[in-house]
Amino acid sequence: MEEDFAGGATTVPDPDGPDGVRMTWNSWPRSKVEASKCVVPVAASFSPIRSSSSLTVLPYLPLRCRPPCAAVLNPFARVDFGAKIWICPICFSRNQFPSHYAGISETNYPAELYAQCSTIEYAPPHIDAAAPPPPPPVFLFVLDICLIEEELDFVKSAMRRAIGLLPDHALVGFITFGTQVLLHELGFADLTKVYVFRGTKEITKEQVLEQLGLSFAGVRHGSVAPGYPKGHQANALHPSTSVNRFLLPASDCEYTLNALLDELQLDRWPVEAGNRPLRCTGVALSVAAGLLGACIAGTGARIIALIGGPCTVGPGMIVSEDQSEPVRSHKDLDKDAAPHFHKAIKFYDNLAKQLVNQGHVLDLFASALDQVGVAEMKVVVERTGGLVVLAESFGHPVFKDSFKRIFEDGEQSLGLSFNGTLEINCSKDIKIQGIIGPCTSLEKKGALSADTIVGQGNTTSWKMCGLDRTTCLTIFFDVSPSEKSNQSGIPNPQLYIQFLTNYQNPDGQMRLRVTTVTRKWVDGSNTEFTHFCIASSYYCIYVNAFSNDTLDFLSVTLLNVKELVEGFDQETAAVVLARYISLKMEMEEEFDATRWLDRSLIRICSRFGDYRKDDPASFTLHPNFSILPQFMFNLRRSQFVQVFNNSPDETAYFRMLLNRESITNSVVMIQPSLLSYSFNSPPTPALLDVSSIALDRILLFDAYFSIVIFHGVTIAQWRNIGYQNQPEHQAFAQLLQDPQVDAQAIIRERFPVPRLVVCDQHGSQARFLLAKLNPSATYNSAHEVVPGSDIIFTDDVSLQVFCEHLQKLAVQS
Template identity: 45%
Template sequence: MASFAALEDTDGVRLTWNVWPNSRIEATKCVIPFASIYTPCKRIQGLSVMEYPPVPCKTCGAILNPHVRSDFNSHQWTCPFCHTRNHFPAQYRGITADYQPPELYAGCATIEYQMPAGNVLPPAYVFIIDTSVAEDELRACVASLTQALTTLPEYTQVGLVTYGTHVHVHELGYSECAKAYVFQGSREYAPQQIVDQLGLGTKMAARKGPGQAQMMPPQAPPGARFIQPISECEFTINAALDELMHDAFPRLSEHRPNRCTGTAVQVAACLMGAALPAGACAARMLLFVGGPSTEGAGKVVDRELSEPIRSHEDLAKDRAPHYKKARRFFDGVAVQLVQQQHSLDVFACALDQVGLAEMKPVVDMTGGVVVQTDTFHNPVFKESLKRMFVAPGPEVSSLETASNATFEVIPSRGVKVAGLLGPASPTDRKGPNISDTPVGIGGTTQWKLAGLDVNTSLCTFYEIVAAQSKDAAGQDPSLNQQFYIQFITKYLHANGSLRTRVTTITRKWTTGEDTQTLISGFDQEAAAVAMTRLTTFKMETEEDFDATRWIDRTLIRLATRFGEYQKEQPQSFTLAENMSYYPQFMFNLRRSQFVQVFGNSPDETANCRLYLNRESTIEALTMIQPQLMAFAYTEAGYRPYPVLLDVESIQPDRILLLDSFFYVVVFHGTTIAQWRKAGYHLQEQHADFRNHLEAPKAEAAKILQRRFPVPRLVDCDQNGSQARFLLARLNPSSTYSTQTSMSAEMIMTDDVSLSVFMDHLRKLATSG
């Protein structure tokens, strides 16, 4: 596993299998799909950035890379993907075997090309603020947003849309007095109607009189009235934010506030589409919402409190009257934003659901981010918003967002691209390398990403179609051959330059009978993440899909195929080291929030799946199987060390730190909690105990500083109410039905433990 992680640090790629069988039939016996998890904008130390365009193959479009066969005498190179001979361009005439360009070096499998941007505009942000929240919530939201605006460069373009009962589009280019265009929240609009009413359509522009035309500079586009550089509208937007008030329209006490979230998002999307040329700049909409939508398109629930907001059971039994209509509406908005290459980010700060499950396709397809918490006062919201804009530093990391990207996969002959799971949308690129059996977003080898960052990871699935063959001597000619996969990502960098990152990897073919070679190339961490993405995709797209049953059957087939055992003797069953942790990953997946939705709202489930679909292998694995650490004294002070994710790890004199990606738990055993309550850490003679208490907090602070969104920090004691955050993720080896207690804690559950799960797996795998 360490070697596979090292490969990811070098090229940003993890493969579920690093050795592939050389025939379609043998590939189907491998059970786990052949997939890659690639992070296009991963920070790679020592990455070469060339300031000239890449050299493509004239036939397949693959970029010049270290795996080509170069003939320096004839100044030609042979593409390893389609075997076409290409001429080196004129600027490469002087190269020799001893003097080669960097893209031919073996250590430059990943390389980046930087070209000066042409007519690229400064980045643009349109803020969509919910004014139906309580006054103190609105003030907290405005305060955080005002602070964030101070961190943006003066050339950054900004716009402001507020909504409650109605939608207000603020005209920032009119500084004489506050001016806004108002849309009725309960009415459904066609996109062209919105554009025309804002005066951005051709007809409205033609009606303007001479006096109106002189209000803006002749060269300024009509949309400049609404989206302007901060240097020109700083006073206007700050004044508009300061004067924002709670939605003035009255509501009955037994009614929810009037809130037209869907209409506001649609209006902002149309505004950005008309005011900003598609793909001309990095453009994002930031939605700040504090409750469910109760008006207009995208409505989640009626205003009457007597109607409860939909649950997972309601969705499963088709008892959510607004869900399908709202989902269709947001699907249309998603398509519009993809065409415009604009992203939607959602900051959902409410105790109730806000309709994130309905908005999920918009966020997912446009590469947006979600921050979900209970209030705008919460540090999770404040810190996450700040990191959207601040430059990365030694202590705090930022997203370093890129935009307007296209991602293309070029495989070797014998391999076809089945599809992709990730925050992307398909293009109409066709070709011979496309599988007839799509997985996820299929039917193409190229996808668009409106927004991506340093953590965005794309999971691509492949189909092996090579036919096993023998030569005259009866040997397989492909045994010693390599296959290749190239990832080409073209994107607009955060600094405004146009970049192309090219990663070319090579792996080895083998015969299907050589199971030991196949096992040696199995990456169980990448396989667990790919299977989890595939499981959640099937849960959302296939009716009556039993995720737990499918996971169990897949695991049993894998164990039967690659385990070592004697038939009908479960105690003889063993798995190779490269596969030994995979059953444990599947055990935790079965119990995770991705599969078990009971106790979670549809919005919480949507948020979890959104981040699973975009995070890197290590971060996604943390969501599936959280990391649990205890603290021990060393000469350098108290340091964390890993312990089993099991209830037996709870001890009275131990402090535990759980990292589950979405929240971080600092858990104190009963003895530690009693000592702290007695104030021992405040006494000078117990300075060592004080350091013991501070060590996990310092470690938790490091996790909070490097991760986006900022996780929730839970500080709790054994037997306390918030201890449930830890107990819910532990292996229940000690329960009320256990005859002998093995730990200081007991979990009240009917779930089977890992040992029972493994016993069943051994029995079923060896039964044939």
């Protein structure tokens, strides 16, 4: 087995390809039994609106197949130009081209049929000239004021900067909360006017409307653009002046908001010694959801919650005000000793349903040294497609730079979009188990829905209230060939999957993006028999004894296994397994993730490795599988599996980002990358191993959530003396500068902004690096350490020992 490894994944120009789709298996087993033998689930990673410079946008409606299929015309359709007919590759229905396609021919293709247009976007013009203009984006800020003075100053400064970056037409609202919830009326600039809600008990949407005098404001529904799904409505603001009291265009209320921020003070409610502040986070979010539901249901809106501590009163409460009661830990959750946890989860689950029904998003910015309840709020953030950032302080760059990023324009912006729906159509032998990621099932069950549910399942349609250019979903499939398809003669060698994404872009326009992909079926193969023939040292003797029919079967079987192996994507497989076990750890109380991963990896190596029975030294893996054991080794040690030393909030935060990021970014979360800088060579990838540490070397470590610049002892001593400031040592100054430049380049491209740690060998913060390195040298083997390197104080096995045990177990009879 190949054991040398560089941290992270191999850099390629665009690993997701033009469609933003990556699959665990690019050649699919045709039967359910063969799919189960593959161990790794048949799954796809899909980025619905990933930006692409080559994307074609068509200014007309899509041409769809007849119901119930309703697939959109795509490059894989067969076309009879003479009869003006196209055959859908998914359901094989024959469809007549409409009259406006009359000019098509072998030399005059519509854009939908070009091979490079497997992903295409439709932007039909408004047919009704009297239709209302696109609704503006809405940002409702919900600010915690149970803070210390310094933290309040930090968050006020960040909000002023954000308000200055908002588009002039964007609608803005403002809520503050502490012991009580204060909804600020921005439409009355002459005098500060607020509506106060008690923070001790749950408040319904109807009660919010009644107190604000919005019971009869209502909304008026805009027409649905032709070609889009029914029920996907773009509601416009009601012209009622009562609504405009609370949500105003940024250009009209910028002065008022800045004046409010200048006057804003800490929560005045007294806090007794030994008590936590009374903070009613749950009620504040309920008021925000009720206000948006009354004013702009169905229009793209975001609740931006800025929270600096735990909810201690009212619904959503995670801990009491008495500081003698600790905030719940993983051990408390395991023992069911967290008295408020399940009640808070139920509250946020209901809030999630309300926001999804309204089409609104909750973004969570939590900045505190203590926990704030991210674990409880995870359900509402994920189901609405919200953003989440966890930082230590409102003054920390992780918060400040991330918060600024969501309001910026240009290439560095997130491209925030709203009101997304995803529909999936696929070949008849495939069913959909569900999705892991920031979405909610619309419970539209059909023939393509599998009985087994993974994540948001039991449907072929999902709601994404909020999505952006980096949003990524993981779709799990079930291979379910019917008896009819087995008896239909020569089966189709290709399978097809089409993703239909409706969404409201940042400009408020409705778009339909269609992505159609194809993969190859691999007929059934007896992998046990194949492995026996490959591995046996008496292979030639057995072949001589076989009949011609058996030899034909053997050659076909070998070919089929080869096709499966060559279509395997080990990076996608590692990420899909990480997301899958993270879900199972949350859903199943007794689930042992480490044991499950170990057993799965042994089965994979036993099925697809080349070896002689009971001979570990003979074991080898195909290059497409060679890095998978390393991924699993690092996944076992990662924060997704090992929750020790992490709070429930941190674990929820890590898993939310794992579930929504691209495969490339998720791989870095599982197996960080490491670059080495020295005088002797340009920056080069280094082994993610303690042996990579050297006295005269600088390491740049990227673990996605944090970036570490690590200086060897000699480099640190030279820097402390000040050699970099001397003209004759410009090479050393450049060596110190290079990892800083590269780290900043990574930070500029990433959201949330990672934490930057600059440390020296043997320093206290070196733990951020040492905790992730392969412990090939520990205190038990200190005599074998290369001079100038380091050791790790751990009893964990090294990658080498892990692989030796894996080989031994994989080749057992």
